[in-house]
Amino acid sequence: MEATLSLIEGLRCRECGRKYPAEALHVCEFCFGPLEVVYDYEQIASRISRESISMGPTTIWRYKELLPVDDESPVDLGAGFTPLIRAERLGNELGLSDLWIKDDTRNPTGSFKDRVVSVALTKARQLGFKVAACASTGNLANSVAAHAARAGLESYVFIPSNLEQAKIVTTAVYGGHLVAVNGNYDDVNRLCAELASEELTWAFVNLNVRPYYAEGSKTLAFEVAEQLGWIAPDHVVVPIASGSQLTKIQKGFSELAKVGLLDGDPNVRISGAQAKGCAPVANAFASGADHIRPVKPDTIAKSLAIGNPADGEYALEAVRSSGGAIESVTDDEIIEGIKLLASTEGVFAETAGGVTIACLAKLAASNVIKSDEKVVAFVTGHGLKTVEALAPTSGPTITIEATLEAFEKAIANEKRG
Numbered sequence: 001m002e003a004t005l006s007l008i009e010g011l012r013c014r015e016c017g018r019k020y021p022a023e024a025l026h027v028c029e030f031c032f033g034p035l036e037v038v039y040d041y042e043q044i045a046s047r048i049s050r051e052s053i054s055m056g057p058t059t060i061w062r063y064k065e066l067l068p069v070d071d072e073s074p075v076d077l078g079a080g081f082t083p084l085i086r087a088e089r090l091g092n093e094l095g096l097s098d099l100w101i102k103d104d105t106r107n108p109t110g111s112f113k114d115r116v117v118s119v120a121l122t123k124a125r126q127l128g129f130k131v132a133a134c135a136s137t138g139n140l141a142n143s144v145a146a147h148a149a150r151a152g153l154e155s156y157v158f159i160p161s162n163l164e165q166a167k168i169v170t171t172a173v174y175g176g177h178l179v180a181v182n183g184n185y186d187d188v189n190r191l192c193a194e195l196a197s198e199e200l201t202w203a204f205v206n207l208n209v210r211p212y213y214a215e216g217s218k219t220l221a222f223e224v225a226e227q228l229g230w231i232a233p234d235h236v237v238v239p240i241a242s243g244s245q246l247t248k249i250q251k252g253f254s255e256l257a258k259v260g261l262l263d264g265d266p267n268v269r270i271s272g273a274q275a276k277g278c279a280p281v282a283n284a285f286a287s288g289a290d291h292i293r294p295v296k297p298d299t300i301a302k303s304l305a306i307g308n309p310a311d312g313e314y315a316l317e318a319v320r321s322s323g324g325a326i327e328s329v330t331d332d333e334i335i336e337g338i339k340l341l342a343s344t345e346g347v348f349a350e351t352a353g354g355v356t357i358a359c360l361a362k363l364a365a366s367n368v369i370k371s372d373e374k375v376v377a378f379v380t381g382h383g384l385k386t387v388e389a390l391a392p393t394s395g396p397t398i399t400i401e402a403t404l405e406a407f408e409k410a411i412a413n414e415k416r417g
C-alpha cells in the first residue's frame with residue numbers, strides 16, 4: 001500500500017500569513033486574523049482524478065483528498081452530492097436561458113450545514129474531542145445534534161430561544177443538550193466564544209474547529225463543476241449568513257483548477273443574497289464600504305440572521321473581485337421567492353432559499369446576471385423547517401362540503417374569478 005503522506009500542510013493566517021499546525025486553532029495569535037487550511041496541491045493532483053472521484057461515494061466524501069482530514073472513517077450521514085436541477089421553467093419566468101438550482105434541501109437534516117458539520121466532526125473526533133458544540137440559527141443545531149448522535153459524541157447546542165418550532169423539535173429529537181438562550185444569534189455566539197475559552201475539551205464547530213468546518217462548503221463548488229461536466233458556471237448566487245459558504249465556493253472552483261480537474265475558466269462571478277432585515281454585507285456592498293457595520297437582525301430568514309458576520313469582509317471582497325453584486329430582499333419578497341421556486345420547479349425551500357431566489361430575480365431584472373449566463377443558484381435549506389413563515393398565506397384554494405354539487409359550484413366560481 002502507498003504510504004499516506006498528509007495532504008494538509010497546516011493552517012495559515014488569512015491576514016498575516018503566519019503558519020500553524022493542523023490543530024484545534026482558529027485565530028492568529030499575532031494579528032487575530034482567521035486561520036485557513038493549507039494543502040499540498042501537487043500531492044493532491046497526483047492522487048486525484050475525475051475517474052477516482054466518480055468511483056467514490058455519492059456524498060461529499062468523494063472529494064476527500066480536498067477536505068482537511070486523513071481519517072478513514074468520516075462522521076457521515078450521507079451529506080452532499082445533491083441534485084443540480086436544470087431550472088427551465090423558473091428560468092423562463094426570470095428571463096434566464098441557462099439557469100440551474102443546486103438543491104441542497106436534500107441533505108440528511110435538510111440543509112447544506114450537513115456538509116460542514118460532517119467535516120467538522122470528523123476532524124473533531126480525529127483530534128480527540130468527546131463533545132461537539134455550536135452556536136446556531138437552527139440548521140447548524142439540527143446537523144450537529146444528528147452527526148454527534150451518529151458519532152457517539154456528546155453534544156451541546158446553543159440556539160436563540162425564539163427559533164422556529166420545527167428547528168427546535170428536529171434538534172431535540174437527537175437527544176443531546178439543547179440550550180435555548182434568551183437573545184439573538186449574536187448573543188448566543190458571544191456566549192459560546194466565552195465558553196470556548198473555558199471548555200477546552202469541547203469542539204465548537206463554528207469556533208475552535210471553524211477552519212475545518214468551513215472547508216466543507218467547498219464541496220458545493222466541486223459538485224456543481226462535476227455535475228456540469230467539469231466546468232465552472234459563469235455566475236453563482238449564494239445566500240450570506242456569516243459569509244463562509246460564499247468564500248468557500250470561490251475557493252472550491254479555484255482548487256479544482258489547481259489540481260487539474262476543471263476545463264476552462266475557474267473565475268466564476270459570485271453574487272450574494274441577504275434579507276433586508278439582516279443585510280450587513282449587502283449594505284456595505286451598496287455603499288462601497290470595505291468594513292461591515294453590524295446590524296440587529298429582524299427577518300423571517302432566521303437561518304441567515306447573523307448581524308455581525310465573521311467572514312463578511314471576505315465575502316464582500318470575493319463578490320467585488322469576481323464582478324458580482326449583493327442584493328437584499330424584504331420578507332414579502334422572500335415568501336414570493338419560495339412560492340415561485342415551488343410552483344415552477346417543485347422544490348420547497350426554507351426562507352433562506354426564498355432569499356436566494358428573490359435576489360436572483362432582482363439580479364436578473366437589473367441585468368447584473370446576463371440572460372445567457374450559465375447561472376447556479378444555491379438553495380440551501382428545506383421548506384419544512386420554516387412552514388410558519390408561509391402558513392398565513394398558504395392554504396386550501398377551495399373549501400367545500402363533501403358533495404359533487406358543492407365541488408362543481410366552487411370550481412365554476414373559481415373560474416369566474
Ligand SMILES: *Cc1c(COP(=O)(O)O)cnc(C)c1O
Pocket residue numbers: 111112113139140239240241242243244245246303304350352353380381
Ligand atoms: C448557515 C446557512 C447559510 C449560510 O451560511 P454561511 O456560511 O454562514 O454564510 C445559508 N443557508 C442556510 C439554509 C443556512 O443554514
Ligand SMILES: [Zn+2]
Pocket residue numbers: 013014015016017018028029030031032033
Ligand atoms: Zn495573523
